[in-house]
Amino acid sequence: MIPAAFEYHRPKNVQDAIGILVEHGDEARVLAGGHSLIPMMKLRMAAIEHLVDLQDVDGLSGISIDGGRITIGAMTTQHELITHDGLATAAPILREAALQIADPQVRYVGTIGGNVANGDPGNDMPGLMQCLDASFTLVGPDGTREVAARDFYEAAYMTERSDEEILTAISFNATAGGYSYEKQKRKIGDYATAAAAVLLQKDGDTCTGASIAMTNLSDTPVFSEAAGAALTGTSVGKADIEAAVAAALSDIDPTEDNRGPVEFKRHVAAVVIARAITRAWSRA
Amino acid sequence: MNDLTPTREERTAKLKGLGTSRKRVEDVRFTQGKGNYVDDVKLPGMLHGDFVRSPYAHARVKSINIDAAMALPGVIAVLTAKDLEPLSLHWMPTLAGDKQMVLADGKVLFQGQEVAFVVAEDRYIAADAVELVEVDYEELPVITDPFKALEPDATVLREDLEPGADGAHGPRKHHNHIFLWEEGDAEATNQAIDSAEVVAEEMVYYHRTHPCPLETCGSVASMDKVNGKLTLWGTFQAPHVVRTVASLLSGIEEHNIRVISPDIGGGFGNKVGVYPGYVCSIVASIVTGRPVKWIEDRMDNLMATAFARDYWMKGKISATKDGKITGLHCHVTADHGAFDACADPTKFPAGFFHICTGSYDIPVAYVGVDGVYTNKAPGGVAYRCSFRVTEAAYFIERMIEVLAIELNMDAAELRRINFIRKDQFPYQSALGWEYDSGDYHTAWDKALAAVGYDDLRKEQAAQVEAFKRGETRKLLGIGLTHFTEIVGAGPVKNCDILGMGMFDSCEIRIHPTGSAIARLGTISQGQGHATTFAQILASEIGIPADSITIEEGDTDTAPYGLGTYGSRSTPVAGAATAMAGRKIRAKAQMIAAYLLEVHDDDVEWDVDRFQVKGAPERFKTMAEIAYASYNQAIPGVEPGLEAVSYYDPPNMTYPFGAYICVMEIDADTGEHDIRQFYALDDCGTRINPMVIEGQVHGGLTEALAIAMGQEIAYDELGNVKTGTLMDFFLPTAWETPNYTTDHTETPSPHHPIGAKGVGESPNVGGVPAFSNAVNDAFRAFGLRHTHMPHDHWRIWKTANDLGLHG
Incomplete structure (x- = not known):
C-alpha cells in the first residue's frame, strides 16, 4: 500500500493545470478528493507520474443557483452538497443521494467532480447526473465545451473527457415533482449492489414526465429512456411500475462480483427501481 | 473514632475493587492518540x-x-x-x-x-x-477444496513431507492429510443413533474468516x-x-x-x-x-496471516420422540491451508472442539477431526474464542435447531429439557470435560422472559400468514442460543504450547508509601488489563486500584507467562494476581501483628487493614504496613513487601450465556434488520461490569460480522477474493445494532475469586444467535439449514431456492 514515486504539482489556476496535462499527456492525472485515485495508486494499479492537485485552483468550488439553473463547481465536496440549503430546495435528490455515499469522513473530502469524472460505474453521482440530464463543463487547451452526462460515459473508467481536459463544473435544471435515490449496499462505504435515481412529474393523477437512471448495473451508468416512457402518461399503478421495471432491466448488464451473481443483481435492481418509483411518486 | 472516620463501605468504595465499574485507565492515552504501538x-x-x-x-x-x-x-x-x-x-x-x-x-x-x-x-x-x-x-494445479484435496489422485501439496510418514498427531492417511483426531466412544454413539426414535443429520459449514485486528x-x-x-x-x-x-x-x-x-491494537488470535x-x-x-x-x-x-475457522462439520444427533437427546456424532473436515499453523495447546490439534456437546446432557458422543492441507493461507487460530470453541458452539446450536425441526418441537423447549441441571455440576461430559459450574435453566428462563418469547413466536406466526397472503415481504427470525464455553487454558498437566505449560504469573511489589506495581505474564490487546487486574489486587491487598500500576509485555521485567488469548488472562493470570496478593497479605499480617504487639492469629483482615480481633479501633492499614516493611527491623521477617505467584489452574472455567436475536429479513433483497439482541452472560464473579459490557458489545459486533458477511473467500485458482476492507466486512457503527446486556452470576468453584473470563463469550454465543435467526426466519417454509455468511445474496438465494420469489 505504498504508491510508486510521482511528481506532485499544485497549480493556482485552470490554465496552468491544463498546461501540465498537455506537457505530460497520459502520465498526468488531476487530483480532486482523491478517494478513488489515491487507493489505486497505493495498490499500484494506477501508475501516475505527475499528480496535479486542484485544491488551490480558484473558481472550482461552490454552488450557484441562477433562476432555474444550478451550477456546481467540480471541487465541491459531498458534504457541501448535503449542507447547502438552496440545493436542498432546488434539487433535493442530490442531498438524498450524497447522504448514501460512504461516510462523513469521506464526504468531507470527496468531490462531485471527481465522482463524475472518474468514470467508475460504482460511483453514485454519474447515474444521478444522467437522471437530471446534467451537463459537464470540460476545459482544455482548445477551450471550453459542454458534454451531456448522458453522452459522457463510454465504458468503465473511459469517458468523453480527453487526457488534457479538466471537468470544471456541472450544471442542471432545478427539479420539480417527486424524486428518489434508492440504493442497496452491503455496508457503509460500499458501492451499490443496485441503485436507481428517479424523478417524476405529476399533473392530477397522471405522470407527465419521468426520468430514470441506474448505478453499478453495467460498466457505465444507465439512463433508461424506455423506463421513463413506460411511466409517462400513466397513473403509476402496479402494472405501470412493472412495465417501467421491465424496460429498465432490459437496459442493464450487471456482472457477478462479491455482491452476488447476475441473477441476484437483476432481482435486486427490479426491487430497487420499483421502490424508487413508488417513493418518488408519493412525493410528486 | 469520630464522624470523620471513614466507614467500612467508604473504605471499600475507595479501593475501586471487584464489582466496580471503574473507568479504563488505558483510555486516557488511547483516546488522545498517545498509545505506543x-x-x-x-x-x-x-x-x-x-x-x-x-x-x-x-x-x-x-x-x-x-x-x-x-x-x-x-x-x-x-x-x-x-x-x-x-x-x-x-x-x-x-x-x-x-x-x-x-x-x-x-x-x-x-x-x-x-x-x-x-x-x-x-x-x-x-x-x-x-x-x-x-x-x-x-x-x-491448485486445490482450495479440502474434500478434493483428499481424493486419491489429488496433487501433492507438501512435497517436503514423506508420503505415508506419521505427522505430529499420528498417522496420515493421504499425502494431503495432516491428522485424524478423535474423542469419545464411536461404537456406543453409533449404536445410540442407530437405535434412536428420531435422528437429525446436517452438514454445518463454518466458513473461513479472519480476526482482522485494526493494527x-x-x-x-x-x-x-x-x-x-x-x-x-x-x-x-x-x-x-x-x-x-x-x-x-x-x-x-x-x-x-x-x-x-x-x-x-487488537489481537483476537491473529x-x-x-x-x-x-x-x-x-x-x-x-x-x-x-x-x-x-x-x-x-x-x-x-x-x-492466520485465518480462523474453515470447518466442515457433519453432524448426527439423536433423540427420543419426546426430545431427550440420546447421542451426538460429529465428523469435521478441517481446512488448515498450506501449513498446519493452528495455535492450539500442543496435545489438542482440534483445540477444545470436543466441548461440542454444549450446554446439554448428552449421554454418548463421538468427534473425529481430519486436518487437511490446501492451497490457502495457514492459520486456524482462535478468533476471539478459546481454541475451536466457536466452531463447537455453532455446531451444537445449529444441530439443536435442526433436531427441533425434525421433532416438530419448539427449539427453546428442546434446549430446556436437555440442559445439564444445576445439581449435576461438576458435570462430566461424554467427551471428557469436567464442567465446573453452571445454572442454565435460570439463565434461560430469564432470557426468554426478557424478550417476551411466547409473544414473539405468536408475532412470527402471524407474519408468516401475512407473507403467504402477500401483505408483506418481510420475515421474522428468532435466533436462540445457549452456549457453554471452555476457557482459561489451562492445567499444565494437559495444556502446553511448544512444551511450555500454560500456567500464568503475577509479581507484585508494594512501594514504601503504600502504592504498588504488579507485572503479569499476559499482555492486553485492548481488554483493559491495567484496569481490571488492579481491581482484583485492590480487593485482595487493600490498596486502591488507582495506586496500582499494572505492567505487561516486557520479558526482561515481567514474570514468565503464556500470554493472552482463549480468555485465559482472568482465569489464569487473574488467579495468579489474587494468589500473589494473598502472599502479600500473609506477610502483611505478620508485620501488622508485630506492630500491634499481638499474636499473628489475633489480627484479622478488614478491607484495607489488619485489625485486632474484638478491638477494631486498633489497626494498621496496608499503607502503614508497607512503610513498616521498609523501615523497621522486624524479627524473623525479611524487609520489603513483594510476592510472585505462578498459577497452574486445576481446571478450565466454563462461562455460559443465553443470547436471543430477533431479526427481520427482506425476502426480496436479502437485507436484514436486527430488531433486538439480548445477551445474558454468566462469567462468574464480575470484576468490572462496565468492561464486561464493553467486551460483550465488541464481541457481538465481531459475531455479527462473521455471521452476516465476513469471510476470506478464494476463487478456484486460489486467488483471495476478499483481500480489502471493501469486500471483507468489518462493521461500523452503522451496521451495528443495539444490544441489551444482562447477567447471572455463578462463580467458578476453583478460581480464587470465582471469575471465569468473558472476552470471547459474545463471539462464541453471538455467531449462532445471528445465524439461527436467519435460519429460523425460513423454518416455516421448509428450510433446515443454510450456510453462513448470511450476506444479501446468500439470503436471497435461500429465499429463491424455497420458491419465495414466485
Whole structure:
C-alpha cells in the first residue's frame, strides 16, 4: 500500500493545470478528493507520474443557483452538497443521494467532480447526473465545451473527457415533482449492489414526465429512456411500475462480483427501481 | 473514632475493587492518540523490510533474480530462502507441530506467501524494490477444496513431507492429510443413533474468516552486536513464548533476548503465532547490524496471516420422540491451508472442539477431526474464542435447531429439557470435560422472559400468514442460543504450547508509601488489563486500584507467562494476581501483628487493614504496613513487601450465556434488520461490569460480522477474493445494532475469586444467535439449514431456492 514515486504539482489556476496535462499527456492525472485515485495508486494499479492537485485552483468550488439553473463547481465536496440549503430546495435528490455515499469522513473530502469524472460505474453521482440530464463543463487547451452526462460515459473508467481536459463544473435544471435515490449496499462505504435515481412529474393523477437512471448495473451508468416512457402518461399503478421495471432491466448488464451473481443483481435492481418509483411518486 | 472516620463501605468504595465499574485507565492515552504501538518504535539507523509475495496459490519457484532490486539506491539486502538456509531458518516450526516456510523454498503453496524479504533505507524504497525482484514461477494445479484435496489422485501439496510418514498427531492417511483426531466412544454413539426414535443429520459449514485486528502485525528487531543482545518489539499475544522460540531458532541464549509487546491494537488470535516477518526482521538485523522494522499492510494481513475457522462439520444427533437427546456424532473436515499453523495447546490439534456437546446432557458422543492441507493461507487460530470453541458452539446450536425441526418441537423447549441441571455440576461430559459450574435453566428462563418469547413466536406466526397472503415481504427470525464455553487454558498437566505449560504469573511489589506495581505474564490487546487486574489486587491487598500500576509485555521485567488469548488472562493470570496478593497479605499480617504487639492469629483482615480481633479501633492499614516493611527491623521477617505467584489452574472455567436475536429479513433483497439482541452472560464473579459490557458489545459486533458477511473467500485458482476492507466486512457503527446486556452470576468453584473470563463469550454465543435467526426466519417454509455468511445474496438465494420469489 505504498504508491510508486510521482511528481506532485499544485497549480493556482485552470490554465496552468491544463498546461501540465498537455506537457505530460497520459502520465498526468488531476487530483480532486482523491478517494478513488489515491487507493489505486497505493495498490499500484494506477501508475501516475505527475499528480496535479486542484485544491488551490480558484473558481472550482461552490454552488450557484441562477433562476432555474444550478451550477456546481467540480471541487465541491459531498458534504457541501448535503449542507447547502438552496440545493436542498432546488434539487433535493442530490442531498438524498450524497447522504448514501460512504461516510462523513469521506464526504468531507470527496468531490462531485471527481465522482463524475472518474468514470467508475460504482460511483453514485454519474447515474444521478444522467437522471437530471446534467451537463459537464470540460476545459482544455482548445477551450471550453459542454458534454451531456448522458453522452459522457463510454465504458468503465473511459469517458468523453480527453487526457488534457479538466471537468470544471456541472450544471442542471432545478427539479420539480417527486424524486428518489434508492440504493442497496452491503455496508457503509460500499458501492451499490443496485441503485436507481428517479424523478417524476405529476399533473392530477397522471405522470407527465419521468426520468430514470441506474448505478453499478453495467460498466457505465444507465439512463433508461424506455423506463421513463413506460411511466409517462400513466397513473403509476402496479402494472405501470412493472412495465417501467421491465424496460429498465432490459437496459442493464450487471456482472457477478462479491455482491452476488447476475441473477441476484437483476432481482435486486427490479426491487430497487420499483421502490424508487413508488417513493418518488408519493412525493410528486 | 469520630464522624470523620471513614466507614467500612467508604473504605471499600475507595479501593475501586471487584464489582466496580471503574473507568479504563488505558483510555486516557488511547483516546488522545498517545498509545505506543510497534509502528511507533523508531530507532536510529532503522531499516525497513517488505515482502515479495507470491501472486500464485501453487507454483514452483524456478528462479529469483534480485539484481535489479539490489541496484536500486537505498536497498541494503534482499533475503531469499537460500540466504536463510545456512542458518536453518528458511523453515520454522509451527505451534501445531508442523513446519512452515519462512521464505519460499522451491515452491509456493498459497497466494501471498512470502518469497523474498527486501531491506531498504526507507519504507518507500523497500516497496519499489519489491517490484524489481524478478521471480520465475511455474504454475501448478491448485486445490482450495479440502474434500478434493483428499481424493486419491489429488496433487501433492507438501512435497517436503514423506508420503505415508506419521505427522505430529499420528498417522496420515493421504499425502494431503495432516491428522485424524478423535474423542469419545464411536461404537456406543453409533449404536445410540442407530437405535434412536428420531435422528437429525446436517452438514454445518463454518466458513473461513479472519480476526482482522485494526493494527496489523509487525515487528522491530534490533541486534546489538556489541553486547550480543537482541531486542524485539512486536505484536505478540505471547511475548515470553516468542522469546523462547526466538532463542531456540536463532541459537541466541534466552537471557540475551528481550521481547517487548508494546500497546497492541487488537489481537483476537491473529497475533499468537510466529510469522515469517518476525524471523526475517531478526535475521536482517543480525545481518545488517541495524534495527529492522517490518509492518504489514491490510492486504498482507488478510491474505497471509492466520485465518480462523474453515470447518466442515457433519453432524448426527439423536433423540427420543419426546426430545431427550440420546447421542451426538460429529465428523469435521478441517481446512488448515498450506501449513498446519493452528495455535492450539500442543496435545489438542482440534483445540477444545470436543466441548461440542454444549450446554446439554448428552449421554454418548463421538468427534473425529481430519486436518487437511490446501492451497490457502495457514492459520486456524482462535478468533476471539478459546481454541475451536466457536466452531463447537455453532455446531451444537445449529444441530439443536435442526433436531427441533425434525421433532416438530419448539427449539427453546428442546434446549430446556436437555440442559445439564444445576445439581449435576461438576458435570462430566461424554467427551471428557469436567464442567465446573453452571445454572442454565435460570439463565434461560430469564432470557426468554426478557424478550417476551411466547409473544414473539405468536408475532412470527402471524407474519408468516401475512407473507403467504402477500401483505408483506418481510420475515421474522428468532435466533436462540445457549452456549457453554471452555476457557482459561489451562492445567499444565494437559495444556502446553511448544512444551511450555500454560500456567500464568503475577509479581507484585508494594512501594514504601503504600502504592504498588504488579507485572503479569499476559499482555492486553485492548481488554483493559491495567484496569481490571488492579481491581482484583485492590480487593485482595487493600490498596486502591488507582495506586496500582499494572505492567505487561516486557520479558526482561515481567514474570514468565503464556500470554493472552482463549480468555485465559482472568482465569489464569487473574488467579495468579489474587494468589500473589494473598502472599502479600500473609506477610502483611505478620508485620501488622508485630506492630500491634499481638499474636499473628489475633489480627484479622478488614478491607484495607489488619485489625485486632474484638478491638477494631486498633489497626494498621496496608499503607502503614508497607512503610513498616521498609523501615523497621522486624524479627524473623525479611524487609520489603513483594510476592510472585505462578498459577497452574486445576481446571478450565466454563462461562455460559443465553443470547436471543430477533431479526427481520427482506425476502426480496436479502437485507436484514436486527430488531433486538439480548445477551445474558454468566462469567462468574464480575470484576468490572462496565468492561464486561464493553467486551460483550465488541464481541457481538465481531459475531455479527462473521455471521452476516465476513469471510476470506478464494476463487478456484486460489486467488483471495476478499483481500480489502471493501469486500471483507468489518462493521461500523452503522451496521451495528443495539444490544441489551444482562447477567447471572455463578462463580467458578476453583478460581480464587470465582471469575471465569468473558472476552470471547459474545463471539462464541453471538455467531449462532445471528445465524439461527436467519435460519429460523425460513423454518416455516421448509428450510433446515443454510450456510453462513448470511450476506444479501446468500439470503436471497435461500429465499429463491424455497420458491419465495414466485
